Amino acid sequence: MTAEARPRPAATVYPAVAAGAFRRYATYRVATAAGVLTNTVFGFVLAYVYLALWDQRPQLGGYGPEQAVTFVWIGQAMIGAVALLGGGFQEELQERIRSGDIAVDLYRPVDLQLWWLAHDCGRAAFQLLGRGVGPMLGGAVAFDLHLPTHPLVWLLFLLSVWGAVVVSFAIRYLLALAAFWLLDGSGLLMLGTFLGVFASGMLLPLTVFPGLLGDVVRALPWAAMLQVPADILLERRTGTGVLTGLLFQAAWAVALLTAGRFLQLLATRKVVVQGG
Amino acid sequence: MVDALRAYVLTAGMWMRASLAYRTSFAMSLLGSFIGSGLDFVAIMIMYSHIDALGGYAVAEVALLYGATSLSLGITDLLVGNVSRVGTNVRNGTVDTLLVRPVPVFLQLAADRFALRRLGRVTQGALVMGWALVALGPVRAAWSPLDWLLLVVMVLAGAGIYGALYALGGAFQFWAQDAAEVQNAFTYGGNTLLQYPPTVFAGELVRGVTLVIPLAFVNWVPAASLLGRDAPLNLPGFTAWLSPLVAVAACCGAALVWRAAVNSYRSTGS
Numbered sequence: 001m002t003a004e005a006r007p008r009p010a011a012t013v014y015p016a017v018a019a020g021a022f023r024r025y026a027t028y029r030v031a032t033a034a035g036v037l038t039n040t041v042f043g044f045v046l047a048y049v050y051l052a053l054w055d056q057r058p059q060l061g062g063y064g065p066e067q068a069v070t071f072v073w074i075g076q077a078m079i080g081a082v083a084l085l086g087g088g089f090q091e092e093l094q095e096r097i098r099s100g101d102i103a104v105d106l107y108r109p110v111d112l113q114l115w116w117l118a119h120d121c122g123r124a125a126f127q128l129l130g131r132g133v134g135p136m137l138g139g140a141v142a143f144d145l146h147l148p149t150h151p152l153v154w155l156l157f158l159l160s161v162w163g164a165v166v167v168s169f170a171i172r173y174l175l176a177l178a179a180f181w182l183l184d185g186s187g188l189l190m191l192g193t194f195l196g197v198f199a200s201g202m203l204l205p206l207t208v209f210p211g212l213l214g215d216v217v218r219a220l221p222w223a224a225m226l227q228v229p230a231d232i233l234l235e236r237r238t239g240t241g242v243l244t245g246l247l248f249q250a251a252w253a254v255a256l257l258t259a260g261r262f263l264q265l266l267a268t269r270k271v272v273v274q275g276g
Numbered sequence: 277m278v279d280a281l282r283a284y285v286l287t288a289g290m291w292m293r294a295s296l297a298y299r300t301s302f303a304m305s306l307l308g309s310f311i312g313s314g315l316d317f318v319a320i321m322i323m324y325s326h327i328d329a330l331g332g333y334a335v336a337e338v339a340l341l342y343g344a345t346s347l348s349l350g351i352t353d354l355l356v357g358n359v360s361r362v363g364t365n366v367r368n369g370t371v372d373t374l375l376v377r378p379v380p381v382f383l384q385l386a387a388d389r390f391a392l393r394r395l396g397r398v399t400q401g402a403l404v405m406g407w408a409l410v411a412l413g414p415v416r417a418a419w420s421p422l423d424w425l426l427l428v429v430m431v432l433a434g435a436g437i438y439g440a441l442y443a444l445g446g447a448f449q450f451w452a453q454d455a456a457e458v459q460n461a462f463t464y465g466g467n468t469l470l471q472y473p474p475t476v477f478a479g480e481l482v483r484g485v486t487l488v489i490p491l492a493f494v495n496w497v498p499a500a501s502l503l504g505r506d507a508p509l510n511l512p513g514f515t516a517w518l519s520p521l522v523a524v525a526a527c528c529g530a531a532l533v534w535r536a537a538v539n540s541y542r543s544t545g546s
Contacts, residue, residue, distance in 0.1 A: 038465060045472075048481070052475075
């Protein structure tokens with residue numbers, strides 16, 4: 001066996017996949033700049049709307065006006081990284097399932113789910129930098145934002161953003177695998193995105209949702225994708241609140257990744273490669 | 277001109293039949309378009325569960341603004357929405373094919389992959405508009421036939437203004453192929469802006485979208501007249517009827533830019 005043919009150990013494969021995904025998304029500079037512009041425009045519009053809303057109801061949802069406006073910019077900054085409005089690997093994976101290329105992927109001496117998780121983490125890392133920092137700076141210049149001064153809060157926020165990426169990945173992986181059973185999985189991906197927009201805090205902070213609806217959406221996994229990280233940065237969660245928030249994310253991540261693994265097992269049992 | 281439109285209708289019809297071949301998939305994507313575009317209204321309803329007026333506008337008034345801009349954008353998105361994907365054609369060099377056919381490139385692009393599912397957004401906007409008209413009660417009861425005409429003109433002219441933005445966004449992609457999202461900032465971003473009353477926004481922003489990008493004429497200016505309110509920037513009353521002129525002017529400007537963009541196309545290398 002030559003040196004080239006020996007499989008790389010897992011400890012270097014997955015970081016290499018993540019780094020590759022980072023570079024891949026970093027290639028599209030114009031698209032990234034366009035995304036920053038769009039997110040900033042939406043940030044401006046929503047920030048004024050939130051200011052008008054919180055002007056009528058100060059302390060709505062437990063936020064002051066400055067926190068509410070900051071929530072808008074956190075959301076705009078996280079859209080790319082957490083794939084809150086779609087985007088990411090799922091269309092590509094579905095296309096590989098549909099075309100049968102998935103058979104090649106399954107032959108590789110790597111785990112399918114971990115491969116795409118590493119890929120998605122690399123993508124998210126780039127998009128947090130490339131598409132997140134710009135809108136956040138734009139928001140901070142134009143509005144009074146509530147941003148923490150203690151570096152530890154920022155670190156916990158970043159940890160929570162990573163948690164958000166993993167939960168987001170786990171959901172999208174489940175939806176993408178549905179392509180093994182559906183001829184066209186794009187409708188499911190779309191409905192998944194809408195659920196994400198509705199129940200993550202992207203539409204409105206989940207603390208503003210009324211009554212039972214509010215209780216339900218705050219317990220669903222999508223809450224881990226924006227509401228929890230935002231509450232950590234806004235210092236609405238402090239002390240044990242931060243810990244329960246991170247545990248909430250971790251619990252959903254484990255549950256959904258396990259479900260993904262189970263579905264992957266079912267799916268790969270039924271793979272029939274169409275030959276010619 | 278008639279031939280060109282005939283080609284558009286034929287191509288669009290072909291794509292409609294193609295999408296209807298997979299009925300479940302089509303129904304789902306239609307529903308998706310309906311829900312996706314309607315989420316913003318859910319947000320507005322949640323906001324109004326906490327307040328009575330936003331920027332001084334009651335929920336029925338905001339619903340009229342929302343319905344008008346959704347209908348306008350929906351019509352434009354349905355008819356010419358696919359122009360926003362021209363960057364892909366430029367990158368692949370497939371604009372070559374379009375240039376040798378005896379139909380305007382713009383119409384070919386608009387008809388290509390015509391997405392009937394976008395009726396979902398139109399339906400959603402029409403439903404909200406209908407609800408707004410019911411909820412406006414006494415205000416609407418006092419409308420003259422001229423006001424009803426203004427309502428129709430508002431929606432159609434709004435579609436024209438959005439159409440100009442789609443064309444400009446498409447033209448820009450001839451120079452920056454990956455910049456498809458730039459136009460989202462103006463079309464979808466503008467749509468989100470116009471769902472809310474002008475009184476919510478800072479003066480400079482309102483001036484910008486009235487005088488520079490004429491988005492305010494999509495609904496803010498005509499709707500102010502319908503609702504008996506002051507127009508943004510205290511524009512005089514007759515400006516409510518200016519939106520068709522603004523739409524025509526915007527479309528002419530966009531057509532010139534589009535032409536320049538197509539002329540600058542150099543195909544792909546190698």
